[in-house]
Amino acid sequence: MFLAFYNKEHVGDTLLLLAKETNHSVETQSHGQITRIYDKQTQETLAYNIFHISEHLHLDKTGFVTLSCEQVDVVNRLLQESGFMPITVDNSPKFVIGHVDSCIEHPDSDHLHITQVSIGEDKPLQIVCGAANVNQGQLVVVAKIGAVMPSGLIIWPGELRGVESCGMLCSAKELALENYPSQKGILVLEQGQVGQSFFQ
Template identity: 50%
Template sequence: MIVSYNLKGVGDTLLIVVKNSEEKEVVSERKGDVARVTIKETGEVVAWNVFMASEKISKLEGNGQINLTEEQVDKLNEVIKEAGFDATVEVDNSPKFVVGFVKECNKHEDSDHLNITKIEVDNGEELQIVCGAANIKQGLKVVVAKVGAMMPDGMIIWPGELRGVASFGMVCSARELGLPNAPEVKGILELPESAVVGSAFDFNMDVNA
């Protein structure tokens, strides 16, 4: 589940994305200041929009993807119920941009530029990610946007498939992360050896240090 809030860019609306609805027809039902978005064919909930959100949920701050406190989640569910929807939402606040270690990197059999990687992201957890960066290689420490991450440009990371191979995340460049003074050269951001695998990525890091 992705929660985002951007007062200047979007207005006073809390956006909660539950599932990927790409290439599916969706419908919206609004009750008061709450709208529920569902897949038309199945009725599956894919998103919630809470309008005038700051008047209902205190201390909302952010410029994109945000983490809600337990108190804010409780209030959110209260707002949804008071609007007349019999539903609750559960929020995952685990880091979505983390330090990863490239354990394996092999050429994609059906591509001249893609690589299939196995990247450790935390306590032995490994993700298979298809990556097209020229500088990807075994042994690097990199920034991984896990499934459920919202990139600075608003793109959401979902499970995908590239040339027939499943991919569960994205290995990021400094420019994709929106880092200040990001180098113009293409390629993923290579982190120092001291970076701790599984730790949340620090967006305030100086990539030129």
């Protein structure tokens, strides 16, 4: 799954396609107007830069861009013409309502909690959360893997104190919500359907 970003003013006429967090041991491979960034050890593709993208696509948004199916087809044609593998994108909602099925203390922390959160999929997500007000039975807002926060932060899979975490439980401040209480901790909803997009 790739995320698309475009900022002509500050980056230039370049479509940035990001699949994973980049690290320091990366290499690049360029053909024509496309550069591939990949992990030096595993050879896994981490990102693509497609230069002069306005020759092929009309992008009128700055920052995170949701590519249509037609735009993905154009991108994949450009990639394949340059000898690169096609990409897939996931345009499903990334901020959804979740239910905290369980919440236990992290064994190696005095403030972290390990939660299992249902979001209407086959399996719940394991999310490590540092909010003091998180508790079993709550309805919460979940930023799924691939979510781009209003601050620009991208949610990637990770570990906190050795425990896998696949998402984030969000506060009203992190979601940049103006009409919600500015209390500390995660936003706890009074009602909502599990799995439903939070931003309608």
